[in-house]
Ligand SMILES: Cc1ncc(COP(=O)(O)O)c(C=O)c1O
C-alpha cells in the first residue's frame with residue numbers, strides 16, 4: 298500500500314506544489330474543505346502589504362499605479378476577476394467581498410426584486426445552515442417565503458410562485474454534486490432565477506457558471522481557494538442581469554462614483570454594485586495569493602488528482618478490511634473533493650484521528666468527513682490516513698473518555 302502510494306506520488310504532476318504550502322510536520326491535513334492550508338507566498342505577501350503598502354504607502358496605496366499606489370480600491374474586482382476564471386465566468390461578473398452569508402442576503406433580495414409577485418425561495422432541507430437561515434431572515438422581514446423540497450422533488454416544487462432556486466452545488470456533508478445546467482434550466486422553465494452556493498466547488502472542481510446559464514452565485518474564499526480564516530467571499534451576477542440588479546446593501550463602495558460624495562445613491566454600472574463598505578485589504582491580498590496558486594495549478598488537474606486521491610483512499614480502506622458506510626456518491630464524478638462516511642461514533646473517531654495527527658472533521662450527527670485538497674495532499678498522506686483510521690477502529694481507541702467531549706467548534 299505504501300509502495301503503491303509512493304509510486305503514485307512520483308508520477309503525480311502536482312507533486313511540486315505541496316512544497317508551496319506551509320504544512321506542519323506530523324500532520325496529515327484532510328480538512329482543506331473547511332479551512333485551506335497556508336500558501337508560503339501568503340506570509341511574504343502579507344509582510345509586503347503590511348510593511349510596504351500600509352506602512353510606507355499609507356493612504357496613497359488606495360490608488361492604482363502611479364505614485365507608488367497599490368490599487369487597493371481595485372482589489373475586490375481584481376480578485377473577483379481571477380476567481381471568475383476558476384468558476385467559468387466572464388472576468389467582470391464576480392467580486393470578492395463580504396462573507397458568503399452577506400452575499401447570499403444581497404443576492405436573494407436582488408432576485409426577489411426581479412420577480413415581483415413571487416415570494417418563494419426554494420431550497421433543500423439539509424442545505425448548509427447559513428443558506429437556509431438567510432432565506433428565513435428575509436422571510437421574517439416579510440420579503441420571502443421559504444420552501445424546502447428534497448433533491449429528488451425539487452423539479453416538482455418549482456411552480457409559478459418560486460422566485461429563486463437556491464442550492465449548494467457540492468453538498469457540504471456528503472460532497473454530492475448537483476447537475477448545475479439541468480437544474481438551472483428547470484428553474485428557468487418555471488420562470489425562476491437560480492443562485493448557486495459554490496463554497497465547496499470553487500478551486501476544487503470545474504464549474505461552468507456562464508455556460509450553464511446560472512443567474513447568481515456565491516462562495517467561500519477560505520476553503521479550496523486558500524484565502525485564510527475569514528477570507529472574503531465572492532459573488533457572481535450573470536452579465537445579462539447587471540443593469541437591472543438592485544441589492545439592498547447600498548453602501549458607498551457600490552456607488553457609481555463613491556468619491557463624488559453625493560447624497561443620493563446611484564449604483565455602479567456593473568457587478569461593482571454588489572460592493573458595500575470599504576474592502577478588507579489585508580484579507581483580499583491574502584486571498585489573491587491563494588487564488589493565483591489555484592489558477593497556476595489549474596482546475597482540471599486539481600479535479601483529476603482529487604478523484605484519484607479519494608479513490609485511492611477508498612482502495613486503501615478496502616485493502617485494510619475497513620467497511621465504513623460511504624455517505625458520498627461512489628462515483629467520483631458525482632462528488633466534490635471529499636469523502637464522507639457515516640458512523641454513530643463519528644465524533645469520537647474523528648477526535649482519535651486528530652490525536653494521531655490526521656485532521657479530518659465531523660459533521661453532526663454521524664458524518665466523518667475527509668477533504669482531499671489535491672494541491673497539497675499526497676497519495677502517501679491518503680495511505681497513512683487510511684491506516685490510522687483502520688487502527689483507530691480496530692483498537693477501539695476512539696472509546697477513550699477524552700475523545701467524547703464536544704469542542705465548541707467542530
Ligand atoms: C455551503 C456553505 N455556504 C456558506 C458557508 C459559510 O459562509 P460564511 O463564510 O458566511 O460563514 C459554508 C461554510 O462555512 C458553506 O459550507
Ligand SMILES: Nc1c(O)cccc1C(=O)C[C@H](N)C(=O)O
Pocket residue numbers: 330331332469470660706707
Ligand atoms: N467557516 C467556518 C468557521 O468559521 C469555523 C468552523 C468551520 C467553518 C466552515 O467553513 C465549515 C464548513 N463550511 C463546512 O462545510 O462544514
